[in-house]
Amino acid sequence: MEVGFLGLGIMGKAMATNLLRHGFKVTVWNRTLSKCEELVQYGASVGETPATVVKKCKYTIAMLSDPSAALSVVFDKDGVLDHINGKGYIDMSTVDADTSSKISEAIKEKGGYFLEAPVSGSKKPAEDGQLVILAAGDKALYDEALPAFDILGKKSFFLGDVGNGAKMKLVVNMIMGSVMNAFSEGLTLAERSGLSPATLLDVLDLGAISNGMFKLKGPTMLQNSYSPAFPLKHQQKDMRLALALGDENAVSMPIAAAANEAFKKARSMGLGDHDFSAVHETYKAPHHSS
Numbered sequence: 418m419e420v421g422f423l424g425l426g427i428m429g430k431a432m433a434t435n436l437l438r439h440g441f442k443v444t445v446w447n448r449t450l451s452k453c454e455e456l457v458q459y460g461a462s463v464g465e466t467p468a469t470v471v472k473k474c475k476y477t478i479a480m481l482s483d484p485s486a487a488l489s490v491v492f493d494k495d496g497v498l499d500h501i502n503g504k505g506y507i508d509m510s511t512v513d514a515d516t517s518s519k520i521s522e523a524i525k526e527k528g529g530y531f532l533e534a535p536v537s538g539s540k541k542p543a544e545d546g547q548l549v550i551l552a553a554g555d556k557a558l559y560d561e562a563l564p565a566f567d568i569l570g571k572k573s574f575f576l577g578d579v580g581n582g583a584k585m586k587l588v589v590n591m592i593m594g595s596v597m598n599a600f601s602e603g604l605t606l607a608e609r610s611g612l613s614p615a616t617l618l619d620v621l622d623l624g625a626i627s628n629g630m631f632k633l634k635g636p637t638m639l640q641n642s643y644s645p646a647f648p649l650k651h652q653q654k655d656m657r658l659a660l661a662l663g664d665e666n667a668v669s670m671p672i673a674a675a676a677n678e679a680f681k682k683a684r685s686m687g688l689g690d691h692d693f694s695a696v697h698e699t700y701k702a703p704h705h706s707s
């Protein structure tokens with residue numbers, strides 16, 4: 418089966434590679450075209466533009482940074498819309514429901530089929546085919562894409578109308594970003610109050626709030642090592658979009674709002690391209706005890 422893949426960043430590269438490894442024929446495109454070369458080594462073909470990829474493939478997957486990237490690849494010159502008639506488009510980027518709906522409407526108007534399918538899980542789950550897929554939109558396209566989703570993920574959910582996948586993803590990441598801030602505060606509090614943060618990790622791991630994120634990120638955070646699996650700038654984008662969803666629904670979210678401020682501060686400290694766990698650095702401001 419020939420599928421298209423647009424966007425070969427941290428996630429897209431791992432996901433497209435997985436599809437190739439499992440026998441899919443994949444035609445890739447990336448804004449910085451040179452990033453396609455590595456995928457060619459695994460058997461990918463390259464399309465010069467999103468439009469050429471869509472033209473060639475029965476359906477095309479996208480994994481792009483944010484709403485503006487997702488819109489640009491669809492609506493700009495040589496974009497997805499040019500050849501979408503009769504084809505499928507699956508946007509797996511994390512965007513807000515409005516962005517997804519705009520893309521969906523435009524694609525349907527041109528005779529194409531649209532599914533949003535953001536994912537939970539990071540670089541390693543993407544490499545291991547262990548993502549959680551949060552799909553919504555065209556059910557027939559979902560069914561058609563299930564063989565690919567089964568390679569990319571460990572579980573796929575079909576959540577109904579376009580927008581529900583985007584909202585579910587934003588709620589999950591709003592919780593994740595808030596927890597990451599509480600965790601960073603706790604590590605700093607342990608250290609400043611004379612405890613061993615490494616022992617704190619052991620204690621946490623044995624209790625009711627043990628989780629994969631603490632286990633994975635805790636040891637690297639203690640080494641001030643923030644090699645990007647999930648870039649902080651994307652986590653801040655997700656907090657921003659989740660807060661907007663809270664605005665729309667009149668949901669008070671003081672914890673998420675505080676976490677967003679910390680991620681913004683981390684960006685202002687030049688940490689946007691580091692892993693989102695680098696928000697830890699914002700809690701390490703010079704310490705003056707009275």
Ligand SMILES: NC(=O)C1=CN([C@@H]2O[C@H](COP(=O)(O)OP(=O)(O)OC[C@H]3O[C@@H](n4cnc5c(N)ncnc54)[C@H](OP(=O)(O)O)[C@@H]3O)[C@@H](O)[C@H]2O)C=CC1
Binds near residue numbers: 423483486538539
């Ligand atoms: N990393 C993670 O752990 C996870 C990320 N996500 C979500 O997946 C998406 C991708 O994340 P990730 O792979 O980490 O991000 P990266 O920053 O590594 O990659 C972003 C991709 O988007 C492309 N891009 C950015 N702006 C534009 C534009 N204006 N036009 C066309 N292409 C553009 C980049 O192209 P170029 O190479 O040219 O810059 C690149 O291919 C994001 O929405 C993120 O929130 C979801 C789950 C986990």
Ligand SMILES: O=CC(=O)O
Binds near residue numbers: 537539590647
């Ligand atoms: O969006 C990020 C993730 O880890 O999931």
